[in-house]
Amino acid sequence: MHFNWRKWYKNTVVVVLLLCGFAGFAQSNPEHWDAKYYTGYTVETFKQLRAVHQKIAGSKFNHRLLDAALFFRTNEERIKNNLPQFNFSIALEKAALGHSIDMVQHNFYAHTSPVPGSQNMTDRLKRVGVDYRTCAENIYNFFDEDPTYWSLASKLVEGWMNSSGHRSNILNPNLTYLGCGAWPYNNPEWPNYQWFKSTQSFSDRDAQQ
Numbered sequence: 736m737h738f739n740w741r742k743w744y745k746n747t748v749v750v751v752l753l754l755c756g757f758a759g760f761a762q763s764n765p766e767h768w769d770a771k772y773y774t775g776y777t778v779e780t781f782k783q784l785r786a787v788h789q790k791i792a793g794s795k796f797n798h799r800l801l802d803a804a805l806f807f808r809t810n811e812e813r814i815k816n817n818l819p820q821f822n823f824s825i826a827l828e829k830a831a832l833g834h835s836i837d838m839v840q841h842n843f844y845a846h847t848s849p850v851p852g853s854q855n856m857t858d859r860l861k862r863v864g865v866d867y868r869t870c871a872e873n874i875y876n877f878f879d880e881d882p883t884y885w886s887l888a889s890k891l892v893e894g895w896m897n898s899s900g901h902r903s904n905i906l907n908p909n910l911t912y913l914g915c916g917a918w919p920y921n922n923p924e925w926p927n928y929q930w931f932k933s934t935q936s937f938s939d940r941d942a943q944q
Contacts, residue, residue, distance in 0.1 A: 791887065801887065802828055802832065808891075809821065810913075827913060830914060865940060870910075871937040874935075878931070880927060915933070917933035
């Protein structure tokens, strides 16, 4: 019996490539989102991830996945309005998430913070190294019953888009970088709902690398 090594080699390479492709997809389709994945997804491919359509469980809340859902859902609005999509900024995400956590931990809801060093938007951007010329910030205190990551992000962005000031930030062509951050909290007066304080940080520049 003649052994066809060329066919064996070709089939082996195909199998290895398939396995590597599957492993790569599995790594980039996690429940634990990572900042390095932003550049590998479009709005449409992100929406196809199973993880973003899972219900948000309080004990297993994945803030990075919700932050990403907010980012891509916001870019969906830029696409609808024929504007360039936002570039992701990990520095702006850090500023946004930090403000949302501060609002939860210090029990306030405002752009002005009682936390030293983060008292206003410009303080927060300077802390993460963003040397901006133009910047903006959206915040939202929102609740929902049994949401998924994508459904919650959609409702938050729709709320911002229905407010003229917030909408103008999202559709401002001079703002080119975006980072989003949301944090959950309990409201004893409305225990059947999941509550979130959310922030979007915008700038025309990213942090210097």
